[in-house]
Amino acid sequence: MRLERLDTAELPVSVGPWTLVALLGELSAGRVFRAExxxxxxxxxxxxxxxxxxxxxxxxxxxxxxxxxxxxxRSLVHPGVVRTLGCGEHRGVPWCVTEPSSGxxxxxxxxxxxxxSPRQAMDVGVQVAAALAHAHDPSGRPALxxxxxxxxxxxxxxxxxxxxxxxxxxxxxxxxxxxxxRDGAPWASPExxxxxxxxxxxxxxxxxxxxxxxxxxxxxxxxxxxxxSERVGEIVxxxxxxxxxxxxxxxxxxxSGLFQRLLAVDPTARHPDAVQAEQAMRQLRSGLxxxxxxxxLAAQVA
Numbered sequence: 001m002r003l004e005r006l007d008t009a010e011l012p013v014s015v016g017p018w019t020l021v022a023l024l025g026e027l028s029a030g031r032v033f034r035a036e037x038x039x040x041x042x043x044x045x046x047x048x049x050x051x052x053x054x055x056x057x058x059x060x061x062x063x064x065x066x067x068x069x070x071x072x073x074r075s076l077v078h079p080g081v082v083r084t085l086g087c088g089e090h091r092g093v094p095w096c097v098t099e100p101s102s103g104x105x106x107x108x109x110x111x112x113x114x115x116x117s118p119r120q121a122m123d124v125g126v127q128v129a130a131a132l133a134h135a136h137d138p139s140g141r142p143a144l145x146x147x148x149x150x151x152x153x154x155x156x157x158x159x160x161x162x163x164x165x166x167x168x169x170x171x172x173x174x175x176x177x178x179x180x181x182r183d184g185a186p187w188a189s190p191e192x193x194x195x196x197x198x199x200x201x202x203x204x205x206x207x208x209x210x211x212x213x214x215x216x217x218x219x220x221x222x223x224x225x226x227x228x229s230e231r232v233g234e235i236v237x238x239x240x241x242x243x244x245x246x247x248x249x250x251x252x253x254x255x256s257g258l259f260q261r262l263l264a265v266d267p268t269a270r271h272p273d274a275v276q277a278e279q280a281m282r283q284l285r286s287g288l289x290x291x292x293x294x295x296x297l298a299a300q301v302a
Contacts, residue, residue, distance in 0.1 A: 047097040073168030080131030082165035107151035118252035122285035127162035129278035149206035160295035201267040208262025
């Protein structure tokens with residue numbers, strides 16, 4: 001029995017302290033199963049187990065890099081982070097378990113109910129930035145970059161809380177479409193596309209792209225370009241033309257200033273860290289028109 005080719009008729013199947021009981025779906029990172037634990041070591045009763053296909057780990061050292069980042073992700077304990085409960089290998093196939101996903105994703109909200117209001121988007125941005133700030137903080141453990149922030153990994157609950165999933169999966173290679181991977185198809189910064197000089201600002205660029213999508217319902221840059229140099233060139237051209245910033249200011253005055261920093265080509269021109277990005281969004285949010293909260297949106301789509 002190969003875990004990555006597991007047939008649902010073979011369930012239940014034991015993987016470490018977890019028993020796979022149902023297939024939930026397939027994402028770019030692999031197939032996701034609902035799993036029940038043996039309750040050892042204080043494990044919760046259920047989790048979502050992702051099977052990472054070996055086909056995604058063909059480059060030298062990829063398996064070790066992924067497992068090391070997943071292990072580091074287990075140390076993230078924050079209200080805005082979907083907890084990583086465990087990781088390991090089963091007959092050479094890596095897996096990880098997270099707390100069960102709840103609510104709906106930002107991608108589902110935009111596709112089901114349309115773009116968010118600027119204030120709703122800032123509500124999301126403030127909470128995502130707080131989660132990134134926690135992961136980037138090296139106090140007591142190594143800092144962890146997300147490297148894969150996208151609308152499908154931002155989860156909105158009916159109580160208005162937002163959680164970010166996917167920490168520890170940033171080392172996986174890219175796939176196309178809205179659910180892209182490591183080199184930014186299509187949410188990453190120019191330096192991440194070129195795979196050089198990554199830092200906290202790389203995640204902030206991705207946050208800017210995700211929030212632009214939340215407000216407008218569209219990605220700020222064309223996503224069909226496969227060659228990294230062409231994709232970076234497209235980012236530079238779009239930012240230079242400035243239409244995306246004018247579009248934002250038509251939604252609410254002052255949005256363009258925030259996004260000009262988040263989406264700056266030069267990482268040093270972005271906010272110095274996620275804490276300051278969060279503060280900037282809080283300040284901008286205070287001047288925006290109120291309306292239904294993001295919890296109401298999540299409930300509408302769920």
